[in-house]
Amino acid sequence: MVRQDIQNIVILTGAGISAESGIATFRTKGAVSYWETTDENGVPILHRVEDVCTPEALARNPALVHRFYDERRAKLATVSPNPAHEALAALDAAWPGELLIVTQNVDDLHERAGAKRLIHMHGELQSALCAACGKAVPWTQALPPGTVCTGCGQPRLRPDIVFFGEMPYQMDVIDEALRRADLFVSIGTSGAVYPAAGFVQTARHAGARTLELNLDPSAGSDYFDETRLGPASLLVPHLVRHLLE
Numbered sequence: 531m532v533r534q535d536i537q538n539i540v541i542l543t544g545a546g547i548s549a550e551s552g553i554a555t556f557r558t559k560g561a562v563s564y565w566e567t568t569d570e571n572g573v574p575i576l577h578r579v580e581d582v583c584t585p586e587a588l589a590r591n592p593a594l595v596h597r598f599y600d601e602r603r604a605k606l607a608t609v610s611p612n613p614a615h616e617a618l619a620a621l622d623a624a625w626p627g628e629l630l631i632v633t634q635n636v637d638d639l640h641e642r643a644g645a646k647r648l649i650h651m652h653g654e655l656q657s658a659l660c661a662a663c664g665k666a667v668p669w670t671q672a673l674p675p676g677t678v679c680t681g682c683g684q685p686r687l688r689p690d691i692v693f694f695g696e697m698p699y700q701m702d703v704i705d706e707a708l709r710r711a712d713l714f715v716s717i718g719t720s721g722a723v724y725p726a727a728g729f730v731q732t733a734r735h736a737g738a739r740t741l742e743l744n745l746d747p748s749a750g751s752d753y754f755d756e757t758r759l760g761p762a763s764l765l766v767p768h769l770v771r772h773l774l775e
Contacts, residue, residue: 536739536773537627538720540704540711541618542729544634546718546745547762551609553637584693592675592688596704599689600672602636603655611643614766619644621770630707634719634726635692651698651726657690698725705772711738715769718762719750730754 545555581587582598611619622629622645631648633640636655640648653659658669658677665681669690677687692698708714714733721727721742730740730753741766742754751757758765 533681536712538707538710538739539621539627539629539630539713539715539773540707540729540733541631541715541717542565542634542719542726543618543631543640543717544719544726546566547612548609548635548637548639549718550614550761550763551612551637551639551672553605553609553635553639554743577695584721586693588688588693596673596689599691603670603673606655609637611639612763614762615639615643615645617767617770622647624774628707628710630704630705632704632726632729634723640667649700649704651692651700651704651767653689653691655689655691658687659690660684661688662686662688670769687715701725704729705732708732709734709736713741715740715741715743716748716750716754717743717766719744721750735773741769766772 536648541569545553577598580592582595588595618631618640619655622631631640631645634646634652636650636653638654638656655668656668656670658665658673659666660679660681662684663679663682665679667680667687669687673687673689676685678685681689706717708729709732711733714730716730719726721730727750729736730742730750734740740754742751742757744751744757744759744761745761747757747761
């Protein structure tokens, strides 16, 4: 890549970039997607997506859903940004053109590395959303069902997570950035979850060069001009050094 040909960059990050920091990810086994964790004795615990990441699950078993995200929120205190997060933060600080990092992840590792030009399209663990008035507030502690919203007084605070079937955040801003991009980079994504899986097609249609960095080819690899395989902690710093030469 030649830097003078690139002014505007959009970078999509997925679970793969945070997995190297120790953040568990949703996995697919057969036709079932689940989140695998372990208990205090190291025994695997499987949580189906349908049980913890849908509006129906929240309505059916709010205690389970809230506890699941409480555990994910607490986990953040035990992990740190890895070289891939740090490299993107360095790019954010130094890049003179437009740059937008769009993450599907709900952790705070991009922010802790120093990234500023960032959108959490699927929400954030350290935020609570009122299901009654729509107000979102920073939240770092446990969030039991029935927690009262300070905005409207209703006991309707929930994890500020975009569940399957809900609309991701700031899609208009993301779409506009994709249509202006000279370079689109996808890092650590499965390429199977829409609308993010369609970003590469939007960027290509607008004339952007497209690059995938992943451990394995994604479901959308054929749409990319180039795919580089390997750990994000190695591939991303190499790309950033090249862009900032």
